[in-house]
Amino acid sequence: MDASSPSGTEWFFLLHAATRPAGFQDIRVYGRDGISDARLVWKVCHECERGVISKISLSPEVQRQGLGTRLVDRALLDGPGYRWTTSSQSPDGRAFFRAMTARTGAEFAAGARTCEHILESRPGRHKPILDRRLHRIRR
Numbered sequence: 001m002d003a004s005s006p007s008g009t010e011w012f013f014l015l016h017a018a019t020r021p022a023g024f025q026d027i028r029v030y031g032r033d034g035i036s037d038a039r040l041v042w043k044v045c046h047e048c049e050r051g052v053i054s055k056i057s058l059s060p061e062v063q064r065q066g067l068g069t070r071l072v073d074r075a076l077l078d079g080p081g082y083r084w085t086t087s088s089q090s091p092d093g094r095a096f097f098r099a100m101t102a103r104t105g106a107e108f109a110a111g112a113r114t115c116e117h118i119l120e121s122r123p124g125r126h127k128p129i130l131d132r133r134l135h136r137i138r139r
């Protein structure tokens, strides 16, 4: 297990898994101090092979440490080769997703239309568990 950032901070990735198909998946990242450093929300429809990054936010102290990249990589594990879009993007978000497109080949079109299952999914989530996939990814 290697959940460390380059600066040596240890992170815990807590996943609230979706309770239904195309539902909200939500990972919150916590440092040892118990303060939430980042959050990723995404949805995947296996029927239509589509995914959407609904939200990604990082507190300023943890930016530029590769954490955003790790989170998006994690979402892509749920739908490799699927058509990925995002919600609307801030200027920083546009630069970030351009780099992620160059890196992964996923499109990440901002605000693009997605499938009816993703559009119609409602909130609902399981209790958090440590995300096994992020705690296994090594850099």
Ligand SMILES: [Zn+2]
Pocket (backbone or CB within 6 Å): 022, 045, 046, 047, 048, 049, 050, 115, 116, 117, 118
């Ligand atoms: Zn669908």
